Amino acid sequence: MTNEEIAKQVTPEVTNEILDHMMNPRNYGNLEDLNCAGVAYDEQTDEFVSMYMKIENDIIEKISFGTNGCTDTVVAGSIFTEMIKGDTVVNAKIAKNKMMEKLQHAPEQLRICSTMVLLSCDACWINYENRQKGNKDELYKMSMQESCQGLSMPQEEEQNNEQ
Amino acid sequence: MNNKELFQLKHELWLKMVYSSFAINDPKIKDTLYDFSNILFRHLKWLAQDLRANNIEYDYSKYGIEIEKKTTFEYFEYLINEIKIALRQYGESTLFSRIISDEYYMIVTLEKLLKDEKNNQEITAFNKQRKYEDKNLDKKQTDALTYFLFEESYKEYELIMVYFYMQIHGDNIVLNDVYQDLVDESHFHLKCFGNMLAKMGILNIPRTIIKELYTKTDIKQFMLDGIEEEKGAKEMCAQLAAAVNDEELAKFFDFINYQENYHIELMQKAIKVL
Numbered sequence: 001m002t003n004e005e006i007a008k009q010v011t012p013e014v015t016n017e018i019l020d021h022m023m024n025p026r027n028y029g030n031l032e033d034l035n036c037a038g039v040a041y042d043e044q045t046d047e048f049v050s051m052y053m054k055i056e057n058d059i060i061e062k063i064s065f066g067t068n069g070c071t072d073t074v075v076a077g078s079i080f081t082e083m084i085k086g087d088t089v090v091n092a093k094i095a096k097n098k099m100m101e102k103l104q105h106a107p108e109q110l111r112i113c114s115t116m117v118l119l120s121c122d123a124c125w126i127n128y129e130n131r132q133k134g135n136k137d138e139l140y141k142m143s144m145q146e147s148c149q150g151l152s153m154p155q156e157e158e159q160n161n162e163q
Numbered sequence: 164m165n166n167k168e169l170f171q172l173k174h175e176l177w178l179k180m181v182y183s184s185f186a187i188n189d190p191k192i193k194d195t196l197y198d199f200s201n202i203l204f205r206h207l208k209w210l211a212q213d214l215r216a217n218n219i220e221y222d223y224s225k226y227g228i229e230i231e232k233k234t235t236f237e238y239f240e241y242l243i244n245e246i247k248i249a250l251r252q253y254g255e256s257t258l259f260s261r262i263i264s265d266e267y268y269m270i271v272t273l274e275k276l277l278k279d280e281k282n283n284q285e286i287t288a289f290n291k292q293r294k295y296e297d298k299n300l301d302k303k304q305t306d307a308l309t310y311f312l313f314e315e316s317y318k319e320y321e322l323i324m325v326y327f328y329m330q331i332h333g334d335n336i337v338l339n340d341v342y343q344d345l346v347d348e349s350h351f352h353l354k355c356f357g358n359m360l361a362k363m364g365i366l367n368i369p370r371t372i373i374k375e376l377y378t379k380t381d382i383k384q385f386m387l388d389g390i391e392e393e394k395g396a397k398e399m400c401a402q403l404a405a406a407v408n409d410e411e412l413a414k415f416f417d418f419i420n421y422q423e424n425y426h427i428e429l430m431q432k433a434i435k436v437l
Contacts, residue, residue, distance in 0.1 A: 014306040023367040
């Protein structure tokens with residue numbers, strides 16, 4: 001593997017928009033008056049995304065998220081929460097599905113990190129529906145089917161061979 | 164303001180001071196502010212110990228910190244104002260007397276800096292130029308360095324605060340010694356990466372740490388996960404050293420890489436005690 005390939009594998013391109021979200025992640029942190037919460041969890045890496053929303057009359061009035069994940073996860077969370085804030089849950093679900101489709105062609109790490117953000121939204125909406133039915137669970141938790149464990153790390157042998 | 168709220172204010176004040184030191188280019192002023200930030204961090208530790216002794220829980224919540232300024236004078240004025248706000252909150256105790264004395268001295272020093280127009284310099288830490296000194300990095304190398312610095316500067320801040328929490332809530336001397344070493348090492352790494360972010364024009368305050376991270380009860384598992392993370396950080400350093408293709412930067416990342424090796428040793432030492 002060449003140095004250029006290593007650099008490409010390690011990082012997606014940093015556009016001005018991505019840099020802006022890296023420097024100032026939107027909607028990050030706790031939400032005081034939430035009425036639903038969801039968590040997407042990667043059991044292999046212990047990484048998670050927590051999503052909090054306040055939904056009133058089917059509108060996502062407030063939204064925030066937190067994660068112990070990587071920069072890709074933060075950027076994806078920042079962009080997607082900004083996209084669906086103030087919109088209806090129905091539209092947000094459509095946006096989520098479209099995003100899932102687009103991500104099929106994204107680099108693997110970016111795809112998995114972004115999927116974790118989208119899955120946490122699903123978990124949040126399930127928690128909301130459950131609460132509407134009288135369920136008192138504070139949050140709904142979903143496990144990731146895929147993990148990004150080891151993805152950003154080229155095999156040691158390959159690096160050594162290159163050297 | 165109760166002491167839990169005061170802890171948050173002091174946590175924010177430490178971040179404001181340390182990130183101001185990263186933002187300023189003048190090495191002498193940078194050092195002065197960094198020394199002050201170390202003093203403020205010790206205040207934070209003593210305050211946390213006091214809170215724990217009184218069975219009061221605290222957390223790492225923080226309000227949005229607007230750290231971007233155009234000149235060094237704007238930083239001095241900002242910091243003086245922030246310290247004055249803190250000074251209005253202290254009660255009467257030996258600890259508070261010490262803190263008050265330190266912070267008055269900080270104000271005096273900053274006011275003195277404000278009197279000399281030579282100290283009024285332009286800030287370039289937020290210009291988003293993403294140029295690192297005289298290095299001729301191409302777009303991919305610059306992107307790799309950008310990602311690394313964002314990832315690792317947050318990680319070092321997180322490690323400082325998580326080990327700090329464990330230290331305050333732990334009673335084992337060997338463990339607390341290990342935590343102190345890890346906190347000290349992460350302070351150094353944060354300083355390195357923070358200054359590099361500023362040179363690249365992309366300095367930013369790290370995001371808030373999720374509470375579940377530092378209130379973990381299974382410390383052994385946390386250490387085992389930490390070893391894996393250190394191995395990951397080592398790999399990132401090695402990858403970056405290869406990717407940037409610059410001898411000086413490669414040597415720096417190798418240096419950090421070897422330091423991560425010893426962190427693993429320290430964590431293994433802690434696991435034996437747990």
